[in-house]
Each structure stands twice: as structure tokens, then as C-alpha cells.
Amino acid sequence: MTEITDTRRYGLTHLDYLESEAIFIIREIVAENENPGMLFSGGKDSIVMLHLAAKAFAPGPIPFPVVHIDTGHNFDEVLEFRDRRVSELGVRLIVGSVPEAIEAGLVREDPSGSRNRIQTPVLLKTAEDHGLSALMGGARRDEEKARAKERVFSFRDDFGQWDPKNQRPELWALYNGRIHPGESIRCFPLSNWTELDIWHYIAREGIEVPAIYYAAEREVFLRNGMYFAVNQHCRPKEGEEVFTKTVRYRTVGDATLTAAVPSDARTVEAVIDEIAATRITERGATRGDDKVSEAAMEDRKKEGYF
Incomplete structure (x- = not known):
């Protein structure tokens, strides 16, 4: 009998590995949580994350809404892209409006005019109003020191707060999504990506950005x-x-x-x-x-x- 030797080598490239890991995380958060959502601003990281979500559930639709906390100070090109991409994918868009929150008295605008800090109560209220038990975001560990500390599944208490000294272990990519009523999970499928990885992936996949x-x-x-x-x-x-x-x-x-x-x-x-x-x-x-x-x-x- 002639022995057949297959000399082909099978393996994942660096981008293949990151893509596979992110898709696994997105599927895991959907499997473990009753009502997840994904933050989508029209920025490059959220664009890549939404592209991965479409891949994760193809040929079916994305099974959760996308959420944008609109400060009212966004770049016009980015908002236009956000609306167009959501329409193309047929995904439900939930917008939490900071200007509306200011008008309603929920938050008070800083004298400097910056609305960055007052996004937080609007985010928390939007998640509460829509019963979102888990939110996926495009934060990466290479961006900033505080983000480098955070787990892929980041537990938040019933006030939406994060305790950097009280995080759950994630050995062997086992993610603990258990929460009590009022608590929530923030999830970061792109944690292990870098800015350079994002752009290499955009190039490989032919992804449009603003x-x-x-x-x-x-x-x-x-x-x-x-x-x-x-x-x-x-x-x-x-x-x-x-x-x-x-x-x-x-x-x-x-x-x-x-x-x-x-x-x-x-x-x-x-x-x-x-x-x-x-x-x-x-x-x-x-x-x-x-x-x-x-x-x-x-x-x-x-x-x-x-």
C-alpha cells in the first residue's frame, strides 16, 4: 500500500486568530446574556466590531441592537456613516441623546462645553431603559492604561460601576457572564487587537470607513x-x-x-x-x-x- 504524505501546513495567521477570538467572544456574550447590545458610533473600532458580528451570525441577521450615545458634538461624516451602515445591515439602532438629557435635567453641561463626562449617566439610563444586560464595545487594551487593566468580560455592579480590584478570572478563555438583577456586563471583543491590527484587518476585508x-x-x-x-x-x-x-x-x-x-x-x-x-x-x-x-x-x- 502506498503511503500518502500530505505536506500541506494548516494554521491561522495573526489576523485569522484575532478574528476567530473576537467572533467567539461575540457569540459567547449572546449565548450567556438575555438582552445584549453593541455600541456603534461609526468609528473604526466599532465598524470592525460590527463587521465581525455580521460574520459571527451569517447568514442570519445580527441578533441584537446597536447603541450610540450621541453627545450632539459628533463629526457629521461619522454620523452619516453610522446611519448608512445600520441601514445596510438592517440592525436596530438605539440612540441615547446627551442633548435631550441636558434638556430634561438628567445631566448638567460642564462650563467648558465638554459633554464627554456627562455621557456616563446617559449611557447608564439608555441601558436601563432598554433592559440591556450586556454591552459590547470596541475598546482595545493598547489604547490606554485603564483599558489595559480590564477583562474581556467586565462586570459592573447595579450602579453601572467598575471596580478594577474586583475582576473575574478568565483562564483558558472561559468567561463568566453570570449576573444578578440590576447588574450588567461590558464586553470587549477587540481587547487583544492593536490599532495596527485594526487597519490591517480593514485592508484585508475591504471595509469602508469614514x-x-x-x-x-x-x-x-x-x-x-x-x-x-x-x-x-x-x-x-x-x-x-x-x-x-x-x-x-x-x-x-x-x-x-x-x-x-x-x-x-x-x-x-x-x-x-x-x-x-x-x-x-x-x-x-x-x-x-x-x-x-x-x-x-x-x-x-x-x-x-x-
């Missing part, structure tokens, strides 16, 4: 060493000179707090080359809200922020 992520000439001004684009939500103060510069956004959030970076990267490939050479995270380079203190993000997460 044009704001690519370099273009924009009117900007300097504030605290960062380039802020002039828009309806962000205007220069006295003494801040407006000039034209070729910039792009590495992350998108509150337009009053999110800065652009100098860049000539107008394609996915150019963005990948640029990120591979940088040594500062996108939040460190572009988010004014994280410069309040070293523990700014951790303080907000303890209060219930994502």
Missing part, C-alpha cells in the same frame, strides 16, 4: 499642542490662529475634544505604514479629555463609562 480617517487639507488651529479642525462644534479662541494643514483623524469622538494629526496618508496602505512607525497611541496623540489627569479614563470607567 473619509475623516484619511489625510486631507483641513482648516485647523493649535490648542495644547494639538491640531483641532474648525467645525460647527469646535471654534478657535482669541489668539488661536486658523491655518490650512494636511491632517487626518486617528480616532473620532467628541469633536470639541478630538484632535487631528499631521499626515499624508490618503489610503489604507499609507495609514498602515504611518501607524507602524509611530510610538504614541491614538488617544495619547489626539484626545484632550485624557490629558486632564493620569487617571482620567480610570476615574470615568469607575463611574460607569465604557
Whole structure:
């Protein structure tokens, strides 16, 4: 009898492994929780996460709603993309409105005009109103020190708060989703991804992202060493000179707090080359809200922020 030797090698690439892990986590949170939801803002991380969710349940529909906490200070390009993508997938969109919460007296706007901190009570109320026992988010551990501490399944008490000293073990990718009434889980399928992984995956899958992520000439001004684009939500103060510069956004959030970076990267490939050479995270380079203190993000997460 002739022995047949198969010399082919089977294995997963780095991106294949990350994709498989994320899909497993998304399926696990749906299997373990009665009423999950997924945060979707139209930013690159949530776009990738929603793409993974579509893969996880194909050919069926995504079996949960997507949630956006709208500060009223969003970039127009991102909101347009959010609505179009949700429509394409036929997913139910739940919007928690910070402006409506301000009008109703639920929260009070900061004198600085920033609405970043007051997103937290709006997020908690939106989850409570819709009975969402678990929320998936696109946070990654490489973004910020507080996020590096957090588990994939992050337990929140009945006040929506996070205790970094009281987290559940996750040995052998076994996730404990057990909760009591009033408690909830935050889940992070992209925990082990990096910004570079996200862009490599966008390139491989041919995923569309808002044009704001690519370099273009924009009117900007300097504030605290960062380039802020002039828009309806962000205007220069006295003494801040407006000039034209070729910039792009590495992350998108509150337009009053999110800065652009100098860049000539107008394609996915150019963005990948640029990120591979940088040594500062996108939040460190572009988010004014994280410069309040070293523990700014951790303080907000303890209060219930994502």
C-alpha cells in the first residue's frame, strides 16, 4: 500500500486568530446574556466590531441592537456613516441623546462645553431603559492604561460601576457572564487587537470607513499642542490662529475634544505604514479629555463609562 504524505501546513495567521477570538467572544456574550447590545458610533473600532458580528451570525441577521450615545458634538461624516451602515445591515439602532438629557435635567453641561463626562449617566439610563444586560464595545487594551487593566468580560455592579480590584478570572478563555438583577456586563471583543491590527484587518476585508480617517487639507488651529479642525462644534479662541494643514483623524469622538494629526496618508496602505512607525497611541496623540489627569479614563470607567 502506498503511503500518502500530505505536506500541506494548516494554521491561522495573526489576523485569522484575532478574528476567530473576537467572533467567539461575540457569540459567547449572546449565548450567556438575555438582552445584549453593541455600541456603534461609526468609528473604526466599532465598524470592525460590527463587521465581525455580521460574520459571527451569517447568514442570519445580527441578533441584537446597536447603541450610540450621541453627545450632539459628533463629526457629521461619522454620523452619516453610522446611519448608512445600520441601514445596510438592517440592525436596530438605539440612540441615547446627551442633548435631550441636558434638556430634561438628567445631566448638567460642564462650563467648558465638554459633554464627554456627562455621557456616563446617559449611557447608564439608555441601558436601563432598554433592559440591556450586556454591552459590547470596541475598546482595545493598547489604547490606554485603564483599558489595559480590564477583562474581556467586565462586570459592573447595579450602579453601572467598575471596580478594577474586583475582576473575574478568565483562564483558558472561559468567561463568566453570570449576573444578578440590576447588574450588567461590558464586553470587549477587540481587547487583544492593536490599532495596527485594526487597519490591517480593514485592508484585508475591504471595509469602508469614514473619509475623516484619511489625510486631507483641513482648516485647523493649535490648542495644547494639538491640531483641532474648525467645525460647527469646535471654534478657535482669541489668539488661536486658523491655518490650512494636511491632517487626518486617528480616532473620532467628541469633536470639541478630538484632535487631528499631521499626515499624508490618503489610503489604507499609507495609514498602515504611518501607524507602524509611530510610538504614541491614538488617544495619547489626539484626545484632550485624557490629558486632564493620569487617571482620567480610570476615574470615568469607575463611574460607569465604557
